[in-house]
Amino acid sequence: MLSPASSNGNLFKHHIAPNGAAYAVGALLLVLLFAGAYVSDRFATLPNLLNVHQQATGLAMVALGQTVAILTGGIDLSVGSLISVTATLTSGLADNPYGGWGTAIAAVLVLSIAVGLANGFLVLWLRVHPLIVTLGMGAVLQGAILYYSTGPAGNVPDGFDSLAYGRYAGIPVTATLVVLLYFAVSFFMRHFNLGRYVYMVGDDEHAATLTGIPRARVILFVYAFSAVCAGLTGIYLAAQFGSGQPYLGANYTLASITPVVVGGTVLSGGRGGVIGTLIGVYLLSLLNNLINFAGIPSHYQLVIQGAAIIVAVSVNLQRKRVSA
């Protein structure tokens, strides 16, 4: 059962389509593209697809960390609050005469790592389900950032928005870097010990402990990584909106889990991978774009989104039953 990261690493079998999900999701992606081309002749054009690419950035960033946490059989429900915290701190500190954007980013990264390590430490030390630990941590973070500011805090400096809107030769820079990061993480998960341990802990924690896998290190790593991804999302959103506010990330907690599961990673851990999540992110981003193009009234959009999630997940051929 410790096969996902075998050294003869079959990338497709183990990391993209561990349970047939990628076939289904890939087919859905194609259906969406054809449906979009049918609905509007501006849909399947390069400028629009580049917009979809750009709009996916925030979700892609936070879902990357979430995937790695879920692969250990855990979950990180503190990401929404952490995004709110880091976005608010980014614009707040960047606007501060004693701060500056460099200080802001450094502070955000340090804080994110601290929060992630705290999550991991509590999971290890209290042995409480990560769902509860990170939910509680989310509440603590939400309360803390409301002490700092109850509304939009400060403004990001001029030029900072290029982090969100910058393009090189027409291609969104940050979005493309995030995609490259996905492939880097996928490589890391297959070829580095720590990455392979993530799968082993998720597959069978007890067996992993018995075989001497440094479980504590793995847990601390995944929650720190998830928190850093959320922190980077916060910085990105601050750049996108010009200012962070204390509820900016609220919707990202559950939203970050959807592409992970749509992409074929199972919530009980051990199976799936980040590339599936990337496909899931683009599926959702494309769906939102298509709904706008089709001119569907906003009140009906949620029905379609919910139905799409149901279709996407119920065609997954998951064999392992999931507990939470």
Add this chain to the structure above:
Amino acid sequence: MNSVVSKRRPPIARFLSTELLRRYGIFLFLVLLVAVSGVLSPTFLRADNVVNMLVQFAPLGIVVIGQVFVILVGGLDLSVASVMATAAVIATAFDGTNASAPAIFGATFVMCLCAGLLNGLLVTKRQVSPFLATFATAVVLQGIRFAYTQGSPSGNVPPLFHTMGTGTLGGAPVSVLMLAVCAVVFGVLLHLSTFGRRVYMVGGNAESARLVGVSPDLVRIVCYVISALLAGVAGLALSGYVGIVDNWVGRGFELDSIVAAVMGGLALSGGRGSLPGGLAGAAILVIVFNIVLLIGMPVQAQIIVKGVIIIGASACYVTRRLR
């Protein structure tokens, strides 16, 4: 090697090491919380405040009962808040008189049945993770609600539902009586009936349950339907309590009910925990909110205290088994 690993226990579990304390710790925590709260604020134990807390406790308690069933079979139900809001919208969808009450009950029943069946069938027949299946159901219901109300619900809640939410019967708030009835009925169902034993069997080990002739899928589906129906009841009661209806009646109940259940000793892996425990967890949540308000903490501190209590209370319930 095996025994070394399994004997390693977290400090708090070592501290609360007896089985008695593990099983009944949540009730001890509840009593301590009441005692400390009574000392902190003289108004806490005054009759009107107790009634106030009970009325707040009623809808959450009703939802938690359903959540307990679902968690016991190894699932969880994120759709309860959306079901509650949809029930509340249904309550205002008719002419606002008591004559429409049967139609409201009927429509709510059908809606809850559909939501519960959808959750149950997705989880069992398609093996979708409960987290995502119930989340998707919530989004679909939310969408239907928005499409129906075009964003802002109008219409009135019939007087009968006001009575359910705010009225009293023989001195006791009606909503609290409703909770009491639900708790007794479903407590008996869970802890004294054959079906209840099957719930624990399926949650503990679905394969062995199947081998002795219990259908795990059927039991699971029934649990999701129970959860949806109770959420519908809570939504109707809450619509009468709030008086006005928006698209978000019950917001936050999905996570609060799960947190209450887990604090009350229910294992998310299924098969362990009890209904009284879940209700005690819900009571703790309500009391914590009440006391931080009474002693005048700012809203920021309330949120932080809630987070800390969630983690702290759950830490008392950690089992020796590695997750």
